[in-house]
Amino acid sequence: MADTTAQNGSEPWGPKPRKRFSRKNIMLYGTLLMVSIYYALPLYVMIVTSLKGMPEIRMGNVFGPPMEITFEPWVKAWAEACTGINCDGLSRGFWNSVRILVPSVILSIAVASVNGYALANWKFKGADVFFTILILGAFIPYQVMIYPIVILLRELGLYGGLWGLVLVHTIFGMPILTLLFRNYFTAMPEELFKAARVDGAGFWGIYFRIMLPMSLPIFVVAMILQVTGIWNDFLFGVIYTKPDLYPMTVQLNNIVNSVQGVKEYNVNMAATLLTGLVPLVIYFASGKLFVRGIAAGAVKG
Amino acid sequence: MAIAEIQGQSTEDVRPPVRLFRNLNAKIASIPMIMTAVFVFIGCTVWTIVHSFTKSRLLPKLDFVGLDQYERLWGTRRWLVSIENLAIYGICSLVLSLVIGFTLAALLDRKIRFENTFRTILLYPFALSFIVTGLVWQWILNPDFGIQSVVRGWGWESFTFDPLYNPDIVIFGILIAGIWQGSGFIMVVMLAGLRGIDEEIWKAARVDGIPTWKTYIFVVIPMMRPVFVTALVLITSGIVKVYDLVVAQTSGGPGIASEVPAKYVYDKMFQAQNLGQGFAASTMMLLSVVIILIPWAYLEFGGKKRG
Amino acid sequence: MGYTSENLAEIAIDTPQTLAEPSVRIKNLDLNFGSVKVLQNLNLDVGKGEFLVLLGSSGCGKSTLLNCIAGLLDVSGGQIFINGKNVTWSEPSERGIGMVFQSYALYPQMTVEGNLSFGLKNARIPKEEIAKRVARAAEILQIEPLLKRKPSALSGGQRQRVAIGRALVRDVDVFLFDEPLSNLDAKLRADLRVEIKRLHNQLDNTMIYVTHDQVEAMTLADRIAIMKGGKIQQLAAPGEIYNRPVNKYVAGFIGSPSMNFLQGNIQTGDTDVFLSGDVSIPLAGYAFDGLGRSPGKAWLGIRPEHILTGAEAEAAPFNTQAVIEIVEPMGSDTLVWTQLAGERIRIRMDGQSDVREGDTITIGFHAERVSLFDEATENRI
Structure with missing residues (x-):
């Protein structure tokens, strides 16, 4: 008792009290927590629904955790779910998406990075005109261009095939990626480029020997941007490919929204989750780079 | 005299090279951008606008019908x-x-x-x-x-x-x-x-x-x-x-x-x-x-x- | 025909257009960015082994000119010759130049050795030759222990040595420096400045050096070209520029603290005088001979270090009383602010003088220390 009174004298004593539970902080964290729950809820619902059996779903509560965990919906979604007459599940769409994704990402990034480098360091007369058209083009609704592109692809013999879609992804990825690379290369010290020129390195020499080794972060950002964008695409997939080449998103929509048969909500949610898995894994693994990618692309756009 | 000679030797002017071929690599690297800008963003957009004034149904045709499509x-x-x-x-x-x-x-x-x-x-x-x-x-x-x-x-x-x-x-x-x-x-x-x-x-x-x-x-x-x-x-x-x-x-x-x-x-x-x-x-x-x-x-x- | 070394130096100072063998020659150079004229009809000859400094404030076109010489900017008109060869449209690497940059511009992913040899590898020079040249450059610049390190592991001074080394290994006649010391702190800058001078004495290369620092310019240069608005204002040896500035801009730019200016009228007659307010300054003994031709409105310029005080001032042909407003002691000197003819002026006094604010002192100067500038053209009279 005596000790405490001595310490609680009129003089301030000990460390300054931290106002961890001030009213302001409770409101701040409370609000953020509520909002976070709202944002996290759908992911939670997807997971729990996909782990329940159909009888349990019919009984009750979408938010309740599964009483009996079953992985059968996942297996069914991956290997057995039907679209039309095909009943080999989402696996077909998954592999189609992979086959579309890999060349599209590589081609679009290769084209845009070289182009951005040319715009940043080797500007020629008229380059800015085409670049401006390219950036403005990003605002044109796709719907205006989709039909003439069908004709163009048909003329090139690429319509309905894999490479036609790869080409479309490369074209529509070009504005944002070119902007991204151009801005990055412009921000690099110009004297480095000058020094390399005095040292006798040419266009490709400087690109491969000086610029590439210095710009790995931006390539990762561009990859994240493209992988998520192309994986999530629906419109181009449904227009420019044939049903046996449909990407995962198109197939998912066909499975879930098919009017035939009994609705199996657990299978649907497992399929939805499977389709969202690739971008989610990239998102959670890349963390700040994802944020940096979309912010860089957006704020400067 | 010696000065004049040296100067004479070094004052030959050189004309600038043909503009098209200066910086050629950069121009080659920009071909995809130029094609996209011209053929897709401008070309396809103009094509669609032009065809919106036609009575194309199953196939695009250039039968102009004025603003009919918009009225409909x-x-x-x-x-x-x-x-x-x-x-x-x-x-x-x-x-x-x-x-x-x-x-x-x-x-x-x-x-x-x-x-x-x-x-x-x-x-x-x-x-x-x-x-x-x-x-x-x-x-x-x-x-x-x-x-x-x-x-x-x-x-x-x-x-x-x-x-x-x-x-x-x-x-x-x-x-x-x-x-x-x-x-x-x-x-x-x-x-x-x-x-x-x-x-x-x-x-x-x-x-x-x-x-x-x-x-x-x-x-x-x-x-x-x-x-x-x-x-x-x-x-x-x-x-x-x-x-x-x-x-x-x-x-x-x-x-x-x-x-x-x-x-x-x-x-x-x-x-x-x-x-x-x-x-x-x-x-x-x-x-x-x-x-x-x-x-x-x-x-x-x-x-x-x-x- | 045969020049002695003595009169050659004289010629180099007075009439540069007759240089025996220009190492770099610039003829009628124009450069436009859109509608902006950055360089206008510029002519410049740089002698073999000469150290030329391009000096000016930012935006005067000095770095632009250097980049044109290096081939990093396409010119809009005119010709550039290096060692008698027209290089106007040659690639930078084919011009026989080496360049050192302000930000060092070292390739971050390569070691020091890689940085030094990158250009030589691009030129497909044999390996043994590369090794020899790198070793020599490293020895000259004393960077041998650093060869295996990456630039990020070097200090600012070390980085700039490596950057100089990159120019050195190219074995070229012309070195271009683009503000190489601006990123360094004051002490290091002074050290490297001496080193560059030593390097020039040792190698005897032609060096063109861009800076905005007049101390660097005065200490390093054989000749200084002062630039403003894309034009060379004056091209002369440092002493000449200090003592005989051709116009008011040059006079005000060179010298620290800068020259004092008084606005007034020149009155010619039996005795030439400069009238400013109620002050009348006799001009007998003026160092230049243009007085008779242009009487009228003019600026009078006098450097702070040329204003005398005390007994010396009383002995001078012009002297007056002045009240001290501000005293700025700077150690070796003391800078004193006062007024003359309604203008604020600075006087450089000895560091030991114990003047105080409010004191009245006698100031004065000799007319031969004065420069007069036409008010309209700002050219020296």
Whole structure:
């Protein structure tokens, strides 16, 4: 008792009290927590629904955790779910998406990075005109261009095939990626480029020997941007490919929204989750780079 | 004499080389960009606009019919519903995205703990496709199993919340999903803007004894004008393209209650074999983007030249 | 015909256009960025082994000129010759130049050795030769222990040595420096300045050096070209520029603290005087001979270090009383602010003088220390 009174004298004593539970902080964290729950809820619902059996779903509560965990919906979604007459599940769409994704990402990034480098360091007369058209083009609704592109692809013999879609992804990825690379290369010290020129390195020499080794972060950002964008695409997939080449998103929509048969909500949610898995894994693994990618692309756009 | 000789030897002028071949590698590297800009962005757009004045049906033909397609378009109930839906969806999503995005960014900017965790949770929907988003919310909003049934299960038997099955409010059901997917992104853009504001502004405001909320409204938001404009343009250009979300969540139903212009275009072009209508509708979409973009471009670039 | 070394130096100073063998020659050079004329009809000859400094404030076109010589900017008109060869449209690497940059511009992913040899590898020079040249450059610059390190592991001074080394290994006649010391702190800058001078004495290369620092310019240069608005204002040896500035801009730019200027009228007659307010300054003994031709409105310039005080001032042909407003002691000197004819002027006094604010002192100067500038053209009278 005596000790405490001595310490609680009129003089301030000990460390300054931290106002961890001030009213302001409770409101701040409370609000953020509520909002976070709202944002996290759908992911939670997807997971729990996909782990329940159909009888349990019919009984009750979408938010309740599964009483009996079953992985059968996942297996069914991956290997057995039907679209039309095909009943080999989402696996077909998954592999189609992979086959579309890999060349599209590589081609679009290769084209845009070289182009951005040319715009940043080797500007020629008229380059800015085409670049401006390219950036403005990003605002044109796709719907205006989709039909003439069908004709163009048909003329090139690429319509309905894999490479036609790869080409479309490369074209529509070009504005944002070119902007991204151009801005990055412009921000690099110009004297480095000058020094390399005095040292006798040419266009490709400087690109491969000086610029590439210095710009790995931006390539990762561009990859994240493209992988998520192309994986999530629906419109181009449904227009420019044939049903046996449909990407995962198109197939998912066909499975879930098919009017035939009994609705199996657990299978649907497992399929939805499977389709969202690739971008989610990239998102959670890349963390700040994802944020940096979309912010860089957006704020400067 | 010797001087003159040396000078004579070195004063021969050289003409500049042919312009086309200077910097040739850069020009070769830009061919994809030039082709895309000229053939796709300009060429295809002009092609579509031109063909919107024809009576193309199954195949594009150059039989010009003036403004017939547009007259028919504006006489179609489905198109009018689409436009109305887009207007409601657009205005609500614009306002809500900006308000929610900015508020969340301001909350996250208060030097809080676990900022990364909160941001990760708020942004993950943006990594998901509209198809996935639409299907999840279709399930959550399902009246027999979703929120409505859960609340009824708690004892509130008359509770009704079935936006996807009610033609009057179906567009708000889509809005909920759209906001959930996209507002985290606007928050990140806003947060980047807030972080770009000089720390000393905050110090000056504190020294002057201005309350935090006042600093936000009277100092910070005006300073963030460019960020708001960018966010505005991003949201708007996204709104016009809304398609996948509706396809996944409602397929335009019930009836035609949740149709949107992008879906109208797709259906006319690839299902109804009525190309002319598709072209006219897509040209109208382009027109609306132009109407939004021109004031923005004027504000952004016209203003800079003056200043 | 045969020049002695003595009169050659004289010629180099007075009439550069008759240089025996220009190492770099620039003829009628124009450069436009859109409608902005950055360089206008510029002519310049740099002698073999000469150290030429391009001096000016930012935006005067000095770095632009250097980049044109290096081939990093395409010119809009005119010709550039290096060692008698027209290089106007040659690639930078084919011009026989080496260049050192302000930000060092070292390739971050390569070691010091890699940085030094990158250019030689591009030129497909044999390996043994590369090794020999790198070793020699490293020895001259004393960076041998650093060869295996990455640039990020070096200090600012070390980085700039490596950057100089990169120019050195190229074995070229012309070195271009683009503000090489601006990123260094004051002490290091002074050290490296001496080192560059030593290097020039040792190698005897032609060096063209861009800077905005007049101390660097005065100490390093054989000749200084002062630039403004894309034009060379004056091209002369440092002493000449200090003592005989051709116009008011040059006079004000060179010298620290800068020259004092008084506005007034020149009155010629039996005795030439400069009238400013109620002050009348006799001009007998003025160092230049243009007085008779241009009487009228003019600026009178006098350097702070040329204003005398005390007994010396009383002995000078012009002297007056002045009240001290501000005293700025700087150690070796003391800078004193006062007024003359309604203008604020600075006087450089000995560091030991114990003047105080409010004191009244006698100031004065000799007319031969004065420069007069036409008010309209700003050219020296």
